[in-house]
Amino acid sequence: MVYHLLLAAFLAPFSTSVTAATIYECRGYDGTNFLSNNYCSQSNGVEITTYAVPSNMSFDEQVAIAREAKGKARAAERSQTAAANKRQAEIDSARRSKELQCQQLDRAIRVKDSELRQPHSAQYGDYLTGKRKELTDQRFSLGC
Numbered sequence: 001m002v003y004h005l006l007l008a009a010f011l012a013p014f015s016t017s018v019t020a021a022t023i024y025e026c027r028g029y030d031g032t033n034f035l036s037n038n039y040c041s042q043s044n045g046v047e048i049t050t051y052a053v054p055s056n057m058s059f060d061e062q063v064a065i066a067r068e069a070k071g072k073a074r075a076a077e078r079s080q081t082a083a084a085n086k087r088q089a090e091i092d093s094a095r096r097s098k099e100l101q102c103q104q105l106d107r108a109i110r111v112k113d114s115e116l117r118q119p120h121s122a123q124y125g126d127y128l129t130g131k132r133k134e135l136t137d138q139r140f141s142l143g144c
Contacts, residue, residue: 021055023066035063102144109135 024036026045033048037059040047051066112132116125 019055020052021062023051023053023062025049025051025066025070035066037062098142098144101142102139105135105139105142105144109139 021037024038024040025033025048026036026040026043027033027048028043028045034043034045036043036045051069053062053065057065109132112128112135116128116132120128
């Protein structure tokens with residue numbers, strides 16, 4: 001008996017299934033957008049997108065569901081656009097930072113080259129050469 005009740009409770013949602021209807025979002029030949037339950041070409045328009053809605057509702061209720069879905073899609077699109085813009089801004093900032101670091105390293109290398117051309121002791125020349133190598137290694141690791 002309990003088995004039959006559980007089976008009935010499990011199958012209940014499947015036995016009252018509602019078929020889906022389609023609402024078409026169309027752009028009229030005059031440039032206006034509208035919603036229709038017919039193909040857009042039958043209403044003098046071009047299809048933009050479609051929405052699946054329950055068929056057991058009035059057209060106005062189906063339109064309300066389609067508009068709600070459209071609003072959610074727009075919100076998701078705005079969110080994705082904002083996230084993409086933020087990522088691009090971070091990439092641009094990192095690129096500018098890297099360019100600045102590369103310019104600073106290039107200037108420091110030029111200074112070391114200038115110092116190396118001046119008269120100095122061998123030990124100081126080795127020191128400057130080591131510092132210049134550190135700078136060029138940093139430049140290489142940054143990918144300048």
